[in-house]
Amino acid sequence: MAFWNRKKKRTTAKPKINASISKVEKPKKISEKHDFVVHKEEHQVSLSPKPKMKNLPTFKPDRYEKEFMNIFRQLVSEKNRPWDIWKDFIVMSACSISNSVDKSQYDKREKRYLDIIRHYSKSKQELFPQLFANLVMSLEMNPEQDFLGKMYMSLNLGYDELKQIFTPYDMCRLMAKITITDVTEKVRKDGYITINDPCCGAGANLIAAIHEARKQLEKENYNYQNHLLVSGQDIEEVPALMCYIQLSLLGIAGYFKVGNSLTKPMTMADDLKNYWFTPIYFSDVWTMRRLFHSI
Numbered sequence: 001m002a003f004w005n006r007k008k009k010r011t012t013a014k015p016k017i018n019a020s021i022s023k024v025e026k027p028k029k030i031s032e033k034h035d036f037v038v039h040k041e042e043h044q045v046s047l048s049p050k051p052k053m054k055n056l057p058t059f060k061p062d063r064y065e066k067e068f069m070n071i072f073r074q075l076v077s078e079k080n081r082p083w084d085i086w087k088d089f090i091v092m093s094a095c096s097i098s099n100s101v102d103k104s105q106y107d108k109r110e111k112r113y114l115d116i117i118r119h120y121s122k123s124k125q126e127l128f129p130q131l132f133a134n135l136v137m138s139l140e141m142n143p144e145q146d147f148l149g150k151m152y153m154s155l156n157l158g159y160d161e162l163k164q165i166f167t168p169y170d171m172c173r174l175m176a177k178i179t180i181t182d183v184t185e186k187v188r189k190d191g192y193i194t195i196n197d198p199c200c201g202a203g204a205n206l207i208a209a210i211h212e213a214r215k216q217l218e219k220e221n222y223n224y225q226n227h228l229l230v231s232g233q234d235i236e237e238v239p240a241l242m243c244y245i246q247l248s249l250l251g252i253a254g255y256f257k258v259g260n261s262l263t264k265p266m267t268m269a270d271d272l273k274n275y276w277f278t279p280i281y282f283s284d285v286w287t288m289r290r291l292f293h294s295i
Helices: 061-075 082-099 103-117 127-141 147-154 169-179 183-190 204-218 237-249 284-294
Strands: 034-039 044-049 193-197 228-234 253-258 275-277
Touching: 061 082, 061 127, 061 147, 082 103, 082 127, 082 237, 082 275, 127 147, 127 237, 147 237, 169 204, 183 193, 183 204, 193 204, 204 228, 204 237, 228 237, 237 253, 237 275
Parallel strands: 193 228, 228 253
Antiparallel strands: 034 044, 253 275
């Protein structure tokens, strides 16, 4: 047949495409921020993001230094020179610490505290506890430092009344590593060691020596607070009390004398009115040691 027509093929109905099927997505790039988590039952690898950490506030030691200096400058006025404010802050802080433990000097030092604080207005009186709080927080964050000595120099007080320049703490730390040796052997023999600085200043040398001894004692599981006794003396009251404050806050047993270490060194016959004892010096451990040595 010249004109043959092909038979049409029977057409079957094609299945309708379900419109709910989502389009095939391109594979996502793997980020370094994701961890692979394998599901054993499904044999599939999924990407789960790491849990986000909450933004916790970070406290750096230099923050407390800046706040300390800002608060200190608020106290400066025509009536109150920087040096006078510094001296008042140091004396009042030392009296507050001493009066919590040394009742023999309480009345005298409490009167001295009140005589100083009444010279300031109420608004400025409230700034002194803030200064002390920043001192405490800075030493809490970083105990291995001479905070008051650093602030003293940063406020340019070294060239004022006393003409004193304190030794940088890094230099003191180097000297401590050279001189503080065999601490654990001495503790095993005598029960404790003593460290003395006859010209203590703000206490940088003593602080560095304490921490060097602490590191050696901690290797043998000794509590350094029970085995270190420090003492210091300075001819000027303000530096001596700066040392006393910092050693008290660091929890070290010790005592400090205001006076000339050449003409009036520490002796058993001294009048204690010029002595300042740290709070931990009155702890049970050191009280028992004093009783033992007095027998």
